[in-house]
Amino acid sequence: xxxSENAKSKSITRFLKSQRNNYSVRDLAKxxxxxxxxxxxxxxxxVESNLNKHxxxxxxxxxxxxxxxxxxxxxGITGVPGVGKSTFIESFGKMLxxxxxxxxxxxxxxxxNVTKGSILGDKxxxxxxxxxxxxxxxxxPSSGCLGGIGxxxxxxxxxxxxxxxxxxxxxTVGVGQSEYLVKEMVDFFLLLMLSGAGDEIQGxxxxxxxxxDSLVVNKADGENQILAKKAAQAYRNALHLFPMREDLxxxxxxxxSGLNGTxxxxxxxxxxxxxxxxxxxxxxxxxxxxxxxxxxxxxxxAQLGAxxxxxxxxxSNLDQIxxxxxxxxxxxxxxxQELMQIFLNSVKSDS
Amino acid sequence: xxxSENAKSKSITRFLKSQRNNYSVRDLAKxxxxxxxxxxxxxxxxVESNLNKHxxxxxxxxxxxxxxxxxxxxxGITGVPGVGKSTFIESFGKMLxxxxxxxxxxxxxxxxNVTKGSILGDKxxxxxxxxxxxxxxxxxPSSGCLGGIGxxxxxxxxxxxxxxxxxxxxxTVGVGQSEYLVKEMVDFFLLLMLSGAGDEIQGxxxxxxxxxDSLVVNKADGENQILAKKAAQAYRNALHLFPMREDLxxxxxxxxSGLNGTxxxxxxxxxxxxxxxxxxxxxxxxxxxxxxxxxxxxxxxAQLGAxxxxxxxxxSNLDQIxxxxxxxxxxxxxxxQELMQIFLNSVKSDS
Numbered sequence: 001x002x003x004s005e006n007a008k009s010k011s012i013t014r015f016l017k018s019q020r021n022n023y024s025v026r027d028l029a030k031x032x033x034x035x036x037x038x039x040x041x042x043x044x045x046x047v048e049s050n051l052n053k054h055x056x057x058x059x060x061x062x063x064x065x066x067x068x069x070x071x072x073x074x075x076g077i078t079g080v081p082g083v084g085k086s087t088f089i090e091s092f093g094k095m096l097x098x099x100x101x102x103x104x105x106x107x108x109x110x111x112x113n114v115t116k117g118s119i120l121g122d123k124x125x126x127x128x129x130x131x132x133x134x135x136x137x138x139x140x141p142s143s144g145c146l147g148g149i150g151x152x153x154x155x156x157x158x159x160x161x162x163x164x165x166x167x168x169x170x171x172t173v174g175v176g177q178s179e180y181l182v183k184e185m186v187d188f189f190l191l192l193m194l195s196g197a198g199d200e201i202q203g204x205x206x207x208x209x210x211x212x213d214s215l216v217v218n219k220a221d222g223e224n225q226i227l228a229k230k231a232a233q234a235y236r237n238a239l240h241l242f243p244m245r246e247d248l249x250x251x252x253x254x255x256x257s258g259l260n261g262t263x264x265x266x267x268x269x270x271x272x273x274x275x276x277x278x279x280x281x282x283x284x285x286x287x288x289x290x291x292x293x294x295x296x297x298x299x300x301x302a303q304l305g306a307x308x309x310x311x312x313x314x315x316s317n318l319d320q321i322x323x324x325x326x327x328x329x330x331x332x333x334x335x336x337q338e339l340m341q342i343f344l345n346s347v348k349s350d351s
Numbered sequence: 352x353x354x355s356e357n358a359k360s361k362s363i364t365r366f367l368k369s370q371r372n373n374y375s376v377r378d379l380a381k382x383x384x385x386x387x388x389x390x391x392x393x394x395x396x397x398v399e400s401n402l403n404k405h406x407x408x409x410x411x412x413x414x415x416x417x418x419x420x421x422x423x424x425x426x427g428i429t430g431v432p433g434v435g436k437s438t439f440i441e442s443f444g445k446m447l448x449x450x451x452x453x454x455x456x457x458x459x460x461x462x463x464n465v466t467k468g469s470i471l472g473d474k475x476x477x478x479x480x481x482x483x484x485x486x487x488x489x490x491x492p493s494s495g496c497l498g499g500i501g502x503x504x505x506x507x508x509x510x511x512x513x514x515x516x517x518x519x520x521x522x523t524v525g526v527g528q529s530e531y532l533v534k535e536m537v538d539f540f541l542l543l544m545l546s547g548a549g550d551e552i553q554g555x556x557x558x559x560x561x562x563x564d565s566l567v568v569n570k571a572d573g574e575n576q577i578l579a580k581k582a583a584q585a586y587r588n589a590l591h592l593f594p595m596r597e598d599l600x601x602x603x604x605x606x607x608s609g610l611n612g613t614x615x616x617x618x619x620x621x622x623x624x625x626x627x628x629x630x631x632x633x634x635x636x637x638x639x640x641x642x643x644x645x646x647x648x649x650x651x652x653a654q655l656g657a658x659x660x661x662x663x664x665x666x667s668n669l670d671q672i673x674x675x676x677x678x679x680x681x682x683x684x685x686x687x688q689e690l691m692q693i694f695l696n697s698v699k700s701d702s
Binding site: 055059062063066067069070151154155158289292293295296299300301303304305307308321322325326328329330331332333334335336337339340344347348350 | 406410413414417418420421502505506509640643644646647650651652654655656658659672673676677679680681682683684685686687688690691695698699701
């Protein structure tokens with residue numbers, strides 16, 4: 001645990017101690033169901049904590065509110081850095097709250113090995129939305145280890161839903177593998193694009209494009225509007241080349257401006273159209289069930305790993321075996337087999 | 352295990368039985384060190400097998416030849432489908448063998464959930480290279496589970512090196528997460544690009560571009576040459592915007608034609624230049640050591656999972672708990688905790 005994580009855990013513990021009489025599982029659950037954003041934020045802090053006792057408390061809270069979750073539409077939003085995600089979310093979110101739709105904004109940041117991007121680190125990036133009484137904006141979680149990458153965000157989605165949020169926007173950093181993580185936790189996946197200069201750099205992989213339920217060319221304002229329309233048409237043509245999807249949805253390609261609001265309402269219409277179609281053909285529920293299954297598998301994997309490395313005897317052999325592997329004295333496979341044996345003996349000898 | 356995997360395992364077992372007196376660990380190792388491609392191919396088949404006994408035999412073989420491995424330069428090659436990877440590898444490989452450099456071609460195919468691409472499935476795609484006495488071309492492995500995705504390829508690299516191959520080319524499907532896997536097993540990472548039409552679709556992610564040690568615009572032949580040069584210049588400009596790398600290598604951006612051989616030798620010069628620089632500044636060895644550590648961790652993860660799901664009692668509770676999770680009666684976190692407890696009790700009661 002890093003120093004800052006350590007400090008964070010200590011501060012949570014201090015908070016819990018000071019509030020012991022006020023904040024039981026029941027009180028947290030009640031506060032969330034009442035739609036109290038402060039309580040919601042506190043529960044999410046517990047979800048993001050790496051301490052077992054916080055995690056346990058969070059689990060109980062989630063369990064209590066579980067029957068009230070699941071009723072939102074979960075929208076993933078991705079695009080390369082610079083595509084205007086924050087401005088888009090601000091604009092899309094404000095449009096929703098102006099229609100009385102309670103909207104929450106969460107983020108996933110798997111902190112890629114190559115690019116250490118910070119996302120939503122600064123709440124003030126969404127000036128208007130973050131002070132909107134119908135909105136809840138949560139900065140990026142530090143990537144926790146207890147539940148595996150993305151677990152905190154998935155649990156936060158459930159808590160936000162229990163708090164009455166009808167639309168959950170999940171932002172990704174748009175670098176590395178975050179799109180795959182987010183795709184696994186949302187109903188609708190929106191890919192923001194840019195037109196014109198820099199296309200070669202900003203580009204997208206076919207794999208990401210295939211995951212998208214809607215492509216939206218952002219920054220379609222001023223002189224850029226014509227280019228944006230052209231790009232959207234090009235993407236539309238490209239989408240036609242893809243085979244028909246199993247869930248029968250035809251991905252859309254449109255333009256928008258996070259800056260002046262062009263096309264923002266149309267995107268919401270597309271989302272509603274998607275929801276209606278997918279609910280009636282059964283894919284909406286099917287997708288969520290598949291996601292729950294994947295989530296369970298991910299958690300098992302993460303917990304197995306955490307348990308393995310928590311063993312004293314594994315730790316005390318790990319360095320030496322790793323060194324042998326690194327020095328080419330032993331294959332990684334042989335090294336891992338050896339560590340597995342040490343681990344199993346240790347579990348068996350536990351009282 | 353699928354039917355075809357089952358059939359494959361049976362055929363390997365049959366092969367081993369029939370050859371029992373001829374192919375001991377020692378004989379396999381000896382054959383590999385002698386540079387016998389048939390023996391090498393057989394050892395790789397064992398590496399790719401999902402049966403424990405094959406895996407054990409393979410582990411022993413790798414252990415025997417381990418001191419003779421590690422001496423090649425490992426080159427990863429990626430790019431979207433249609434970029435001309437096969438033609439490029441054929442051309443690059445022939446250039447190398449014409450200079451007397453023994454060259455092996457391997458592939459990684461994590462069989463993405465969205466796009467089920469097959470790669471190198473047809474050996475005949477590299478007509479000339481596959482019959483070249485100085486070359487060894489291996490079709491894509493089926494993704495094994497015993498060692499985790501990519502493990503078979505990493506072990507195959509070691510075997511090829513022991514067989515005297517000086518350059519190992521590792522091809523990826525260029526879809527989804529395969530680039531990250533390959534980056535973790537090679538010294539030099541080459542990204543093939545296209546110029547001109549379709550840039551919006553073929554594009555690349557910034558993350559992938561940051562991983563590349565060299566960008567090469569392929570199909571720079573005929574009328575396309577001018578466009579290719581322009582694109583290479585644009586990428587070169589883009590690369591200048593990236594921060595200086597820790598290993599002090601400045602990624603190159605050039606053009607080539609897999610078809611007529613333009614620029615192919617220059618790429619080899621770049622690779623040699625890279626090797627020289629990185630060997631002298633210590634990053635070559637440092638990178639390999641880091642990769643070994645990651646590989647060890649990946650294997651531990653994969654083996655823990657395999658062991659977990661192999662437990663009868665886990666299997667018999669898995670369906671019910673999964674159903675409760677899917678039906679929203681239980682959170683995935685609570686479900687995974689429950690399964691972990693069942694697993695641990697089972698391990699403890701093992702005699």
